[in-house]
Amino acid sequence: MSVTGTGGRQRLLSLLSLLAAIAAVLVIRSLLAAPHPREVSYSEFLDEARSGHLAEVSITEQTLVGRLKKETAGQTGPGAEIVATRLPNLDESALLQELLARKIRISGRIQARSFWVDVLIGWMLPLALVVLVYGFALQRLRRGGAGALTFGKNRAKIFDQSSTNKVTFKDVAGVDEAEAELVEVVDFLKRPEKYRKLGGRLPKGVLLVGPPGTGKTLLAKAVAGEAGVPFFSISGSEFVEMFVGVGAARVRDLFDQAQQKAPCIVFIDELDAIGKSRSAARGLIFSNDEREQTLNQLLAEMDGFDTSKAVIILAATNTPESLDPALLRAGRFDRQVVVDRPDLAGRGAILRVHARGVMLSPEVDLNIIAARTPGMVGADLANIVNEAALLAARRGAEAVTMRDLEEAIDRAMLGLEKRSRVMTEDEKRRVACHEAGHALVALSVPHANPVHRISIIPRSVGALGHTLQLPTQERFLMTQPEIEDQIAVMLGGRTAEAIAFEGIVSTGASDDLERSSELARQMVTRFGMNERLGPMTYGHPLGARFLLTPPMEERNYSERTAEIIDEEARRLIDRTLVRVRSILLERRADLERLAGELVRKETLDRAEIEALLRPSPAREEAVAAALEARSGPA
DSSP states (O other): OOOTTOHHHHHHHHHHHHHHHHHHHHHHHHHHSOOOOEEOOHHHHHHHHHTTOEEEEEEOSSEEEEEEOHHHHHHHOSOSEEEEEOOTTOOHHHHHHHHHHTTOEEEOOOOOOOHHHHHIIIIIHHHHHHHHHHHHHHHHHHHTOSSGGGTTSOOOEEEOTTOSSOOOGGGOOSOHHHHHHHHHHHHHHHOTHHHHTTTOOOOSEEEEEOSTTSSHHHHHHHHHHHHTOOEEEEEGGGGOOSSTTHHHHHHHHHHHHHHHTOSEEEEEESTHHHHBOGGGGTTOSSOOHHHHHHHHHHHHHHHHSOGGGOEEEEEEESOGGGBOHHHHSTTSEEEEEEOOOOOHHHHHHHHHHHTTTSOBOTTOOHHHHHHTOTTOOHHHHHHHHHHHHHHHHHTTOSSBOHHHHHHHHHHHHHOOBOTTSOOOHHHHHHHHHHHHHHHHHHHHSTTSOOEEEEEOOOBTTSOSOEEEEOOSSOOSOOOHHHHHHHHHHHHHHHHHHHHHTTTOOOGGGHHHHHHHHHHHHHHHHTSOOOTTTOSOOOSEEESOOTTSSOOEEEOOSOHHHHHHHHHHHHHHHHHHHHHHHHHHHHTHHHHHHHHHHHHHHSEEEHHHHHHHOOOOHHHHHHHHHHHHHHHOOO
C-alpha cells in the first residue's frame, strides 16, 4: 500500500512516538533512582542512635548515614535511612564507642557513585530507548503494516481479476431498469476511447438508492465483474474515528490507491454515515467535526481526480433525502439510480438465481412462491430459499418441496410456530371464530384478495392465529371500493367474535382496529375520498423516509377541521361495521361450520375452505361485474 501524500499523518505519528518515548524515559528514571535519605540534625541523629532505632551506621568524610530498623522505619514514615552532617571537630573514637555500646553495626566508609555511572544510567540509557522506539515507529510506517500506526490508512477491501468470488450481471435479477442504467458504466470502463473521441465524459459518481436488501452492493460488484476492473469496497462508517482528521486521511489514501489502480470502481456503502447534510447540525452545541471534515475531503477529492483515468465512484444509501446537497450536485454524484422492490416477475427471477445450487423437487413452482411474497426484496427471498433448504435437511428429505418453501415464508412473515403455547378451549374457539370471520368477509366482498390459508396456531410474533390472503396480480393503485373492502376484512374478526359470544369481545382484535382506523383516516386526510372534506390533503409530512413507511404528519388545519376528520373516519368505520355484521349474520351457519372445523384441524388451506363453503352468490355477481368493468367493452 502506498503512503504517499500523507505528510500530516506522518507528523502525527512522529509526535505520538516521541511522547511515548519521553513517558518511558520518565518511568525508567523514576525506577532507577535510589530513594533519598531523610535529613536530620546531628543531635537528632544521636537521639535515634541512643534510642536503639538504628541498625547500621556508615561514616563518610562529611556525613553520617544511618539505616533504620524495619519496625522503626514503618513508624516514622517513608524513607529507610537518615543522614546528618558530620561536625568538623567530631571525636570519632568517642562516637564509635557509643555506637558499639548500643550494638549498632558500623560499616566502612561509603564511596560516592561515579559521575559517569550517573550519566550512563540517568541519561544515556533513556536516550537510547527514545531512539529505538522512534526508529521502530518509522520502520512500521514505511512498511505500511497493520496496527495503531496505520489508523490513517483506508480499510477498503479490494477485489480484482484474481478474486474467486467474481460477480456478474448473471448473478443479479429483478432490477432490470437499474441494470440498464449501469451498462453504460461497464461499456465506458471497457472502451473509454469510444466516448473520449466524441468529447464525452462519464459521470464521476453514480448513487444507488433504495430500501435495504434490494441488491445495491451486488449491483456494484456486478459492474466491476463485467468490466473486469479492480473494485474497492468500503462502508461509510469505516471513515469515521474518534480522532479528528483520521477520516479525511483515509479518504485521501483511498483515492490515491484508486488512481494507481485505474481503471477501477470505488464503492462506498451507507454513504449517509459521512454524507449527511451539514446544515442540519448548524446551531447545535454538539456537532460532529470529524464527520464534516471527512465529508469536505470527499467533496474535494471528487472535484480533484482526473476522469480520464476512469475511476468511477459508486455509492449506496437508503436515505438520499438526508444527504448534503453539495454531494448530489452535478460533477460529483451526477446520477441517481433507484433500486426498488422487485415486482412479481422480478421476484421469480431472483428466486431462480438463488435456487441454482439448491436441490428442488419437481413439484416446486417458483412463480407461486413469487406470488406469495409481495413486497419482499432480494435479501428476503435469498433467506427464504436458504431456510427452506435447512428445513428439508432437518427432516431428512432429499429435495426441497413446496411445503418447505411455504413454511419458510410463514417463518419470515409470521414467525415460528409456538405449539408449546397451550390455549384453553374457550380461547381456541374465540380465535377460531375471529379468523373464520376474516375469511368469510373476504369471501363475501367483491374486491378482497383470495383466502389462501387460515390457522389458529400461535406464532412467535405474538399472533394467536392468521388469515393469509394472496393477491392474484400485482397492483399499484387502489380504488375507494377496494380500500373499503380491505377495512371490512379487517373488522370481520372482531364482528364475528361479538356475534358468536353474544357481544363479549376480547383484546385479540387490537391490531385489526389499529390498521383499519389508520386506513380510514388516510382515506379522509390523504386520499381525498371524502365528500364532506373534498379532494384535499390535511397535514404536512414529518421525517419522510425514501421508499419506506408513511411519515408522521404535522397539523396544518383548524380544530374544527380536526373534529370533522374524526367524525368522517368514525362514520366510515361505523358504516363498514354495519355492512360486515350483515354479511356474517346472513352466513352464520357457515361461520359456525368453519370455526368448528378450524378448532378440530387448527389449519385449513384453500381447498379445504372451498370444500366447506362456497362464496355467496352476491359476491360472485359482484366479482363478475368488477372484472367486466375492468376489461371494458370488447
